[in-house]
Amino acid sequence: xxxxxxxxxxxxxxxxxxxxxxxxxxxxxxxxxxxxxxxxxxxxxxxxxxxxxxxxxxxxxxxxxxxxxxxxxxxxxxxxxxxxxxxxxxxxxxxxxxxxxxxxxxxxxxxxxxxxxxxxxxxxxxxxxxxxxxxxxxxxxxxxxxxxxxxxxxxxxxxxxxxxxxxxxxxxxxxxxxxxxxxxxxxxxxxxxxxxxxxxxxxxxxxxxxxxxxxxxxxxxxxxxxxxxxxxxxxxxxxxxxxxxxxxxxxxxxxxxxxxxxxxxxxxxxxxxxxxxxxxxxxxxxxxxxxxxxxxxxxxxxxxxxxxxxxxxxxxxxxxxxxxxxxxxxxxxxxxxxxxxxxxxxxxxxxxxxxxxxxxxxxxxxxxxxxxxxxxxxxxxxxxxxxxxxxxxxxxxxxxxxxx
Numbered sequence: 001x002x003x004x005x006x007x008x009x010x011x012x013x014x015x016x017x018x019x020x021x022x023x024x025x026x027x028x029x030x031x032x033x034x035x036x037x038x039x040x041x042x043x044x045x046x047x048x049x050x051x052x053x054x055x056x057x058x059x060x061x062x063x064x065x066x067x068x069x070x071x072x073x074x075x076x077x078x079x080x081x082x083x084x085x086x087x088x089x090x091x092x093x094x095x096x097x098x099x100x101x102x103x104x105x106x107x108x109x110x111x112x113x114x115x116x117x118x119x120x121x122x123x124x125x126x127x128x129x130x131x132x133x134x135x136x137x138x139x140x141x142x143x144x145x146x147x148x149x150x151x152x153x154x155x156x157x158x159x160x161x162x163x164x165x166x167x168x169x170x171x172x173x174x175x176x177x178x179x180x181x182x183x184x185x186x187x188x189x190x191x192x193x194x195x196x197x198x199x200x201x202x203x204x205x206x207x208x209x210x211x212x213x214x215x216x217x218x219x220x221x222x223x224x225x226x227x228x229x230x231x232x233x234x235x236x237x238x239x240x241x242x243x244x245x246x247x248x249x250x251x252x253x254x255x256x257x258x259x260x261x262x263x264x265x266x267x268x269x270x271x272x273x274x275x276x277x278x279x280x281x282x283x284x285x286x287x288x289x290x291x292x293x294x295x296x297x298x299x300x301x302x303x304x305x306x307x308x309x310x311x312x313x314x315x316x317x318x319x320x321x322x323x324x325x326x327x328x329x330x331x332x333x334x335x336x337x338x339x340x341x342x343x344x345x346x347x348x349x350x351x352x353x354x355x356x357x358x359x360x361x362x363x364x365x366x367x368x369x370x371x372x373x374x375x376x377x378x379x380x381x382x383x384x385x386x387x388x389x390x391x392x393x394x395x396x397x398x399x400x401x402x403x404x
Contacts, residue, residue, distance in 0.1 A: 237292060
């Protein structure tokens with residue numbers, strides 16, 4: 001839908017940047033950039049900043065995944081300047097304030113009164129008719145009056161001319177700055193991968209003059225902040241899971257067996273995201289963190305059933321050889337099939353409907369749910385097929401003096 005709109009809505013000087021309105025406002029408030037990726041160019045001279053921005057625009061536009069690239073024309077404004085000659089003003093008996101006030105009233109207008117309509121108030125402004133202020137030549141013949149009511153044309157006391165200057169002056173970190181807006185098609189590429197390719201192309205093809213620098217902002221800036229947090233959150237999550245598992249099992253071996261579900265579930269999560277065409281994002285990593293907790297929960301229950309069956313066989317003095325050990329493990333695993341299937345089915349019933357949602361926030365929720373759905377599938381198979389084998393080898397090694 002976005003590609004279709006982008007192909008049909010093409011207006012000169014009006015680039016398309018597709019985003020949700022509320023998200024756009026939040027991005028603007030937090031980073032100042034309304035597109036997915038923004039390049040900020042810092043330096044002392046606005047014309048040089050604009051030149052660098054145009055070069056950057058040409059470098060970034062051909063990169064795969066860039067939907068719209070536009071550099072701000074910060075120095076492309078045109079202004080009509082009126083430079084008063086103080087000596088000429090003095091010769092005609094006009095002060096600078098009087099001359100500027102008369103010019104402002106004639107061109108910009110002055111509020112002289114208000115008209116009332118019940119509780120409504122409307123200002124009444126007077127100024128010269130448009131035909132007298134249509135162009136610079138008309139303005140040069142604008143009539144001014146001094147205190148003696150002597151009429152003076154504007155060109156007698158001022159120089160009227162057009163001048164080029166900045167249409168907007170942005171200032172950040174105490175330096176002038178120019179923006180390059182980059183709209184990324186995130187259905188074709190992930191944001192992080194696109195920025196890496198963009199940085200490589202800019203570093204290769206763009207040479208910055210002394211005193212100028214680049215920084216990357218927009219959603220990418222938010223993603224970098226979250227990545228820094230995830231570098232702390234993910235190891236901390238794993239550490240807490242390992243600690244809780246050890247408190248529960250009182251065995252580092254059992255803890256390790258339970259943790260084997262994590263890489264297997266991650267494989268399923270990645271496969272499912274590839275199947276859906278999802279790229280790595282903050283939402284998918286949140287889903288991965290939630291998946292770790294689910295894996296630990298279901299793995300502990302599997303080991304509990306295997307331990308219960310193993311201990312019962314020892315109490316009944318039925319565990320004499322490897323065949324008996326295999327039978328005890330099979331018995332524990334079989335007892336676990338139904339509760340395991342019920343657990344996974346309940347989770348699936350809660351997660352799968354999210355994949356068909358289409359309301360506000362659906363895109364984020366889908367990317368949180370997708371890793372959990374894919375990971376649960378592979379961890380389910382692991383716990384029923386691989387766990388018993390690993391448990392058997394461990395118990396066999398631990399009881400090799402007993403089992404013959």
